[in-house]
Amino acid sequence: MTMYRKPKPPRRASLGQPLDRVDGRLKVTGGARYAAEFAVPNVAHAVIVTSTIARGRVKSMDTSAAEKVPGVIRVFTPFSAPRLPGAPKPGPHPPSQNAGAAQGGGPQGRQRQGQGGQGPAARGALSMRVPTVLQDDGVRYNGQPIGLVVADTFEHAREAAYLVRVRYEYETAVIDWSTAALNKPEDVHPLGGERTVTRGDVAKGLAGAAVTVDHTYITPLENHNPMEVHSTLAQWEGDSLTLYESTQGITSVRNTVARHFGLTPDKVRVVAYFTGGGFGSKGGPWSHETLAAMAAREVERPVKLVLTRRQMFGPVGGRPRTEQRVTLGATSDGTLTAIRHHSKSTTSTIEDWVEPATSQTRMLYECPNVETQYDLVRVNVGTPTFMRAPGESTGTFALESAMDELAYALKMDPVALRLKNYAEKDPESGKPWSSKSLRECYASAATRFGWSRRTPEPRSMRDGRWLIGYGMATATYPARRAPAGAVARMMPNGTAWVRAGTQEIGCGTYTSMSQIAADALGIAPAHVRFELGSTDMPENPASTGSVTAASTGSAVHDVAVALRQKLVQLAISDPQSPLHGAIESDVRVVDGRLTAGGLLGKSDTFAALIVRNGDQPVEVTVASRPGADAQQYSMHSFGAVFTEVRVDPDLAIVRVPRIVTAHAVGRILNAKTARSQIVGGVVWGVGMALEEETLIDPRTGRYVNADLAEYHVPVNADIGTINTAFIEEPDEHVSTVGAKGVGEIGITGVAASIANAVYHATGKRVRELPIRLERLL
């Protein structure tokens, strides 16, 4: 027995703590239900039939053999499928039309809204995406949906799909992007921006440079390939539709599918409690949602449609190829005098989509003379889309490789070169940064990495046979916040229900939102039940572009604060409460227990409050939106990536034993899930640098390596240690919770950091990804 009661340890706020995922157990025990796993009685199975030519028309489709397969219910073709009143015609259309329509026809449709690929304009583009839903006989890429088989089982549907015989009228497909015609300049419309943006005079800046570098960098076509393939389960009740959907954006799926069928959005409910990865490919709907809904309506049964892995190549987006020419000029002390960055990327012939690869170039370094420009070529491939850090992933490969080349040309340390051109405010807009800790990121990562051990000469560091290379690059991604809503309710047992129509795509949203709500309410995270993933919840942005923490996080914070306030007011105005008459600002809430400074020894609880309220839960709804800060500040996350590679000089094998990062991404909501985001991004960066490429047959446009045995992403053995750190910089300009978002930035800079290390190791500058061994042999 002790004489004194141990003082209670000070209660730590749950925000920032490395809380285990609240849904972790569900996931590893199979309890988390994904779209295709909902048990709906009488469900039929659909399999898409895809084209085997890249361009032309479907002349006829013989479905007789398919229809004879036991269990087949219906085969839809472009000739037999019902016409949908609101399905857009395949384009490409002038984007002005699209953007205007997407923004509700409002005048702001064409305005430049936020940098990068996922500003509000991008969301508009998503909901105007052009699907291929059997409304015409056109074929625009190899692998395009041209039919749909519905059967009693998946196996019967698949067998029948193989038996559909198609006759085509062939046209010459445009496959080779290097010879394909460029869009006319006036037909190049990058999301949320202009084709050409200049500041100062690049020619003059280059004329005044002591050193220039001028090279072209190429990134290949890539496809997202989340573990969970895209899937939809469509169920009609009268003229109301429910879609169980694998998506990053329930709202855009609802709105788009409703429009295709000529329904008002309230007739469509989209449910996505768990999404098995999306990385941009599930940012909005494609063709399969509408096809599933169409089939379900026609066969009068719920229909489940799960894409095959091969169908992940083409019908659901990918990263386009980019060819980026970067020209840098600097004085002999390393001061940048000019930056020119031209990016040409591919799109489909259905829809124009520009990879925003030059966004970071306008803001990353102080430089008076900058020119960025886009070009676009239309080829017969599937429509590209957002893919992890769209723009910044491909763009930082080019820009940060070029910076390394400049450092060598100047005989300057690559970190010193970057510090020399450190932008103290946004060089594009002149606005102050809402926060920026990039200097600290360089210092932290360089120290932890041991950058000072680097001898700059290529091939100067070895370990036995292995050539060792050290490389670094800057990471960056915009911080954005979008309007979001949430509803919160205190239950009689003292637990809170909080709901927001966001998505859990694997980032840990269930967990971090529980933490935000818990802290704001003054209860333990275990007493929060956070729900998401249904369009009958308050509307939230798509889980893309690193917006969730700042947007949904702020809404959840605000709703929890409002609920707490309402409950506190209830207590102090309730004659039966021990806290009756207390001053509101004196009330503290810890673990659901209310105390007031002036009323020592007295307390009330949320649970008791609700019981006295006749067991009636107390509920609050809020809509939260970004304030004026968004106009006053430039908001970006930053980071630094340092890489060690080892290269076998004979066999050209590249290994990446360690990567050290430091990122400043605002407040960290959960140290564990935030770290996982960075680690995941870095792993993908390794894949982008060394492995990933979608191969297209040059004659037929056929996707050649359309499976995970041949489309390589890193395996465990490819990954050494990834040592991450965050520079904490709570940024209340970006969001109430101080978070900037951490989903996208992890991949940025990684490919350049690796390519720079490979150069240091071997003396070979590889300007085309992936760095396959034959490029070093």
Place this chain on the structure above:
Amino acid sequence: MIDFEYIRATDLASAVGAGAAASTRFVAGGTNLIDLMKLDVERPSHVIDINDLARRDPSLAAISELPDGGIRVGGLARMRDVAWDARVRERYPVVSQSLLLAASGQLRNMATIGGNVLQRTRCPYFRDTAMPCNKREPGSGCSAIHGINRTEAVLGTSERCIATYPGDLAVALVALGATVHVHSPNGQERALPIANLHVVPGAHPEVETVLRPGELITAIDLPALAAARRSLYLKVRDRASYAFALASAAVAVELDGRNIRDARVGLGGIATKPWRSREAERLLVGKQATEQTFRAAADAALAAARPQRDNAFKVTLAKRTLIRALTEVTA
């Protein structure tokens, strides 16, 4: 995947009897066959599951000593069991390594030795029914020759087919000169050198082995071979694990001081069948184990190479892989 009849064989005689029928396939681990059935590349009407045969006759899945000091591996032994067998690891490191560097842990738990040596090419055009392929549809043409052909073969090709034999184990086995035991539908057993099991495509890429319908691999014998103890499998690929070889070398060497008394060379990832290079072996035997010797052997091994547009690098890579393997095994 089309509807098919599934039969669980309980004894060898009925298995090979049923297996001789048209459009019939054995399934062991199923990691290759079922995959190809889902892709509609294999369309058997009957599938005979041979896994239960080992229950009746455990020797079919066993690893046992042969009187002459060799080792017999049952056709239904799993890749994992052979890879980790202490005797195999000690006496035939090249065999163990070729297995451990193949596929993934999960696949090695399922896949069998018989199925492994008979696995079919990963040529993407073979695996895509939308594209012509002489192997899949004789006479339809080869899409790879003028297509994306980075992973295709440079040795043993023909104008009809350049598809690479993808497996690793068989490369080690041809180097060692293993013997394949086959049970035929007529009840006969026959044995053949593994080098004779696979055939080059020539005019008939659809014919991949000399096995006749219904013939079942019951065992593979690893010969008693002094060189096997000093053996090694080196595999170069696009990622550190879980990828097929771009180039691989199976080497076994018997040294007398620095003098090479016996040498075996198998090459993988670059040929239409598991490739044994007797040209390289001839240039090694009786020579000093020097880089110069290895280089001459590597040049000889690839002398007949016929690269395509995307895979010319394989010639250089294969040579360097072989040189490295010989350097390491003689170190």
